[in-house]
Amino acid sequence: MGAPLIGARIQRKEDYRFLTGAGQYTDDVTLPRQTYAAFVRSPHGHAKIKSINAAKAKAAPGVLAVYTGEDIAAAKLGGLPCGWLITDVNGQPMKEPPHPVLAQGKVHHVGEQVAVVIAETLDQARDAAELVQVDYEVLPAVADVRLARAKGAPQVHGIAPDNTCYVWALGDKAAVDAAFAKAAHVTKLDFVNNRLIPNAIEPRAANGSYSRADDAYTLYVASQNPHVERLLMTAFVMGLPEHKVRVVAGDVGGGFGSKIFLYAEDVVVTWAAKQLNRPVKWTADRSESFTSDAHGRDHHTIAELALDKDGKFLAMRVKTTANVGAYLSTFASCVPTILYATLLAGQYTTPAIHCEVTAVFTNTAPVDAYRGAGRPEATYVVERLVETAAREMKMDPAEIRRKNFIRSFPYQTPVALLYDIGDYDATMDAAQKLGDVAGYPARKKASAAKGKLRGMGYAAYIEACGIAPSAVAGSLGARAGLFEAGEVRVHPTGSVTVFTGSHSHGQGHETTFAQVVADRLGMPIENVDIVHGDTSKILFGMGTYGSRSIAVGGTAIVKALDKIIAKGKKIAAHLLEASEGDIEYANGVFKVTGTDKQKLFGEVAFAAYVPHNYPHDKLEPGLNENAFYDPANFTFPAGTYVCEVEVDPETGVVKVDRWTAVDDFGKIINPMIVEGQVHGGLTQGIGQALTEGAKYDSTGQLVTGSFMDYCIPRADDVPMFQVDTRETPCTHNPLGVKGCGEAGAIGAPAALINAITDALGVKDIAMPATPQNVWRTLNQKKAA
Amino acid sequence: MAVKVSMKVNGKAVSEEVETRTLLVTFIREHLHLTGTHVGCDTAQCGACTVSMNGKAVKACSMLAMQAEGADIMTIEGVAKADGTLHPMQAAFKEHHGLQCGFCTPGMVMNAVDFATRHPGASEQEVRESLEGNLCRCTGYHNIVKSIMAGSKAMAGK
Numbered sequence: 029m030g031a032p033l034i035g036a037r038i039q040r041k042e043d044y045r046f047l048t049g050a051g052q053y054t055d056d057v058t059l060p061r062q063t064y065a066a067f068v069r070s071p072h073g074h075a076k077i078k079s080i081n082a083a084k085a086k087a088a089p090g091v092l093a094v095y096t097g098e099d100i101a102a103a104k105l106g107g108l109p110c111g112w113l114i115t116d117v118n119g120q121p122m123k124e125p126p127h128p129v130l131a132q133g134k135v136h137h138v139g140e141q142v143a144v145v146i147a148e149t150l151d152q153a154r155d156a157a158e159l160v161q162v163d164y165e166v167l168p169a170v171a172d173v174r175l176a177r178a179k180g181a182p183q184v185h186g187i188a189p190d191n192t193c194y195v196w197a198l199g200d201k202a203a204v205d206a207a208f209a210k211a212a213h214v215t216k217l218d219f220v221n222n223r224l225i226p227n228a229i230e231p232r233a234a235n236g237s238y239s240r241a242d243d244a245y246t247l248y249v250a251s252q253n254p255h256v257e258r259l260l261m262t263a264f265v266m267g268l269p270e271h272k273v274r275v276v277a278g279d280v281g282g283g284f285g286s287k288i289f290l291y292a293e294d295v296v297v298t299w300a301a302k303q304l305n306r307p308v309k310w311t312a313d314r315s316e317s318f319t320s321d322a323h324g325r326d327h328h329t330i331a332e333l334a335l336d337k338d339g340k341f342l343a344m345r346v347k348t349t350a351n352v353g354a355y356l357s358t359f360a361s362c363v364p365t366i367l368y369a370t371l372l373a374g375q376y377t378t379p380a381i382h383c384e385v386t387a388v389f390t391n392t393a394p395v396d397a398y399r400g401a402g403r404p405e406a407t408y409v410v411e412r413l414v415e416t417a418a419r420e421m422k423m424d425p426a427e428i429r430r431k432n433f434i435r436s437f438p439y440q441t442p443v444a445l446l447y448d449i450g451d452y453d454a455t456m457d458a459a460q461k462l463g464d465v466a467g468y469p470a471r472k473k474a475s476a477a478k479g480k481l482r483g484m485g486y487a488a489y490i491e492a493c494g495i496a497p498s499a500v501a502g503s504l505g506a507r508a509g510l511f512e513a514g515e516v517r518v519h520p521t522g523s524v525t526v527f528t529g530s531h532s533h534g535q536g537h538e539t540t541f542a543q544v545v546a547d548r549l550g551m552p553i554e555n556v557d558i559v560h561g562d563t564s565k566i567l568f569g570m571g572t573y574g575s576r577s578i579a580v581g582g583t584a585i586v587k588a589l590d591k592i593i594a595k596g597k598k599i600a601a602h603l604l605e606a607s608e609g610d611i612e613y614a615n616g617v618f619k620v621t622g623t624d625k626q627k628l629f630g631e632v633a634f635a636a637y638v639p640h641n642y643p644h645d646k647l648e649p650g651l652n653e654n655a656f657y658d659p660a661n662f663t664f665p666a667g668t669y670v671c672e673v674e675v676d677p678e679t680g681v682v683k684v685d686r687w688t689a690v691d692d693f694g695k696i697i698n699p700m701i702v703e704g705q706v707h708g709g710l711t712q713g714i715g716q717a718l719t720e721g722a723k724y725d726s727t728g729q730l731v732t733g734s735f736m737d738y739c740i741p742r743a744d745d746v747p748m749f750q751v752d753t754r755e756t757p758c759t760h761n762p763l764g765v766k767g768c769g770e771a772g773a774i775g776a777p778a779a780l781i782n783a784i785t786d787a788l789g790v791k792d793i794a795m796p797a798t799p800q801n802v803w804r805t806l807n808q809k810k811a812a
Numbered sequence: 813m814a815v816k817v818s819m820k821v822n823g824k825a826v827s828e829e830v831e832t833r834t835l836l837v838t839f840i841r842e843h844l845h846l847t848g849t850h851v852g853c854d855t856a857q858c859g860a861c862t863v864s865m866n867g868k869a870v871k872a873c874s875m876l877a878m879q880a881e882g883a884d885i886m887t888i889e890g891v892a893k894a895d896g897t898l899h900p901m902q903a904a905f906k907e908h909h910g911l912q913c914g915f916c917t918p919g920m921v922m923n924a925v926d927f928a929t930r931h932p933g934a935s936e937q938e939v940r941e942s943l944e945g946n947l948c949r950c951t952g953y954h955n956i957v958k959s960i961m962a963g964s965k966a967m968a969g970k
């Protein structure tokens with residue numbers, strides 16, 4: 029046996045394909061007799077559609093069809109469903125306005141799809157889309173989360189008075205009020221968690237086709253979860269049986285949440301493929317991505333932390349208004365509630381927490397899960413409060429955290445979660461050491477000598493990953509299960525193909541999962557292939573989000589491997605004429621304990637497929653096993669980030685000078701891949717704090733609709749990162765893994781804003797801390 | 813209006829009828845079916861469409877196919893050796909985990925090969941600045957920078 033595969037920096041199996049241009053992303057798929065779709069989208073934030081005249085477009089060269097909301101209504105296509113029911117404080121279900129795939133009489137946000145033109149070529153479709161005349165009566169709009177419930181605010185949907193989708197609460201309000209009444213100190217912050225646009229570099233794309241011969245559809249789509257896409261589309265929108273629809277999500281160029289959801293375009297191209305009996309392809313241009321992908325965050329929050337005189341946290345009170353946009357996207361309702369308020373304990377023993385969330389509709393693109401989904405917002409609340417409290421009470425920010433760390437596990441928080449394990453001192457200690465916090469004063473002096481302001485900030489985050497125990501999720505309103513499925517197919521000569529419901533769109537599952545399989549079976553990694561992303565190949569899958577792939581999808585594979593080994597032992601026992609209980613399996617060999625009698629894995633596999641000498645009375649031939657795994661609990665990755673910034677007071681430019689991240693992801697399969705996930709997450713978090721902010725004007729126009737106005741970090745906006753890990757293995761899955769995909773984006777914004785406010789000597793600064801914002805803040809401070 | 817364009821792509825002479833407004837990237841992807849060159853923004857900001865034209869990295873979404881008349885174009889498909897061996901820059905991206913979803917990767921590699929040729933021995937800061945026109949949403953650039961520095965060295969035979 030070679031070196032162990034778990035924990036090894038194995039280079040990625042998928043890289044050759046991507047490095048040579050051989051990846052197959054959705055837009056790379058062109059089918060015979062392909063046609064192309066272009067959508068006509070609303071230029072207004074809020075308007076009545078008085079009429080649509082498509083005559084010119086229909087007559088344009090190459091045009092095959094123009095469809096509008098009327099055609100969709102006539103075809104009785106349903107609206108896009110929301111997958112999570114939130115029940116409000118009065119026991120009423122949330123308001124769910126219809127979410128049509130092509131607008132019905134009214135548009136509610138810029139970029140909403142109003143009509144589709146399908147033509148022989150993309151240019152013809154786009155040219156003709158310009159000829160579709162839509163007569164709008166423009167209505168007043170509301171876009172700002174803080175104004176949605178203002179008196180006289182324009183109403184987005186008639187069924188949602190005050191633009192309110194729900195008011196929801198968690199925690200013991202009386203206990204919180206009592207604790208605040210006797211607090212020695214209260215820290216209060218009032219801020220907006222800025223709206224973000226995910227911007228995977230591959231735009232969304234969908235290519236629908238239909239076969240009359242089989243009365244069956246195939247949809248190629250850039251999706252993070254093809255089975256969920258199929259389930260939602262068939263059962264809820266199109267009224268089709270699932271076995272008639274195949275969804276293929278091949279190579280996908282990043283998702284970050286934005287490709288979880290069922291989108292209107294996916295339905296339209298699939299439906300239109302049957303109408304035209306030809307495949308219909310649509311790929312978003314970047315402007316369409318900006319206006320029609322689901323956005324993230326956009327909370328207005330007032331948060332308070334009550335402390336005793338020694339800095340012990342007594343209680344936390346949080347009031348949040350969350351913008352859900354114009355419609356409820358697939359998981360919109362659970363992000364600012366279940367995935368947010370439950371994380372407000374952070375790493376601390378705060379005994380009482382109460383959180384009230386009001387979700388509001390506005391004339392903006394739908395808001396849904398974006399990397400971290402609720403947990404970055406929660407971490408921002410907790411870690412900004414804690415750092416601010418330390419400053420106000422003249423305590424060391426690391427010490428105040430240590431004073432309040434949870435140290436005994438399992439730990440039941442006052443906001444529903446049961447943390448199974450963690451060691452927050454370990455990650456804090458390591459981060460301080462690796463980040464050379466001791467050397468900070470000298471660096472601050474050196475910066476001052478150059479006329480620069482240096483600041484340092486921490487964030488000690490926690491997240492709930494490995495989403496999710498289905499029974500718990502169901503009791504909280506989930507309309508789906510959240511298990512994962514895997515299949516291990518051993519071939520007659522002993523090589524293995526594994527089918528997983530976890531989709532990979534950058535995470536490297538083809539490598540990490542193969543490491544797990546090869547390690548368990550004791551075979552070279554070259555003998556293992558991982559297949560994902562095609563409903564016709566994979567038995568089922570809930571897909572990839574919530575850092576769940578290794579913890580839930582990986583465990584399903586391990587369960588299937590256990591079955592393979594158990595069956596292999598039975599076959600080996602027969603071949604070796606021994607009793608099954610005496611067979612052990614290690615390093616690819618079935619052995620009779622204490623003897624040198626053995627059969628290789630490949631020999632056992634061969635016997636299963638060429639069963640001449642086989643226990644037919646007890647066993648079926650073949651070696652192929654499935655497993656579905658529903659997790660017993662969430663997993664709880666946690667860690668500490670320390671960041672140092674240097675601010676130029678003349679220009680307001682913030683330089684992220686040092687960044688140290690120490691995370692506890694439990695057991696790690698491939699540290700190289702894990703570090704990459706942390707780097708990417710941190711950079712998105714730095715983007716939120718420093719450069720990114722989606723802005724709508726008061727009429728609902730998106731004024732940050734391109735990469736020139738909406739700045740995702742460039743290479744010279746970020747430093748080299750120092751990353752390390754500590755390990756407390758998860759207690760309830762066999763690999764001891766927790767997941768690592770979102771951590772960086774969760775912890776980074778709070779750490780960075782803590783550092784910037786420290787450098788500037790101010791209590792708060794709004795995200796993003798652009799040079800103009802920083803410069804203005806500094807000058808306002810001077811003036812004050 | 814249709815015109816005929818002729819150029820060399822990955823060492824092979826090609827000649828096709830296209831509309832005058834056809835972009836170079838559309839010509840490469842749709843006419844030549846070389847889908848390794850990607851479109852991430854179509855507004856000259858992301859760099860996913862970067863190809864080499866007469867040895868220089870250019871954004872194929874921002875020029876017409878006609879403007880490449882007679883040019884020598886290399887796309888990501890032409891970078892590895894004929895036997896499939898990776899170019900040193902591609903190998904460095906693999907070794908240093910300089911890619912995740914792979915969508916920005918062809919453009920990153922095309923830009924990096926050009927940059928390393930013109931600026932051997934560039935510093936980390938210079939490498940970061942060379943990526944101003946290439947966006948990656950996955951990697952946080954850390955490993956891309958490492959890859960380019962290593963690939964640069966390997967190309968210079970060091």
Ligand code: FES
Nearest residue numbers: 852853858859873
């Ligand atoms: S597609 Fe050419 S720069 Fe983005």
Ligand code: FES
Nearest residue numbers: 912913916948950
């Ligand atoms: S690797 Fe995904 S965009 Fe760069």
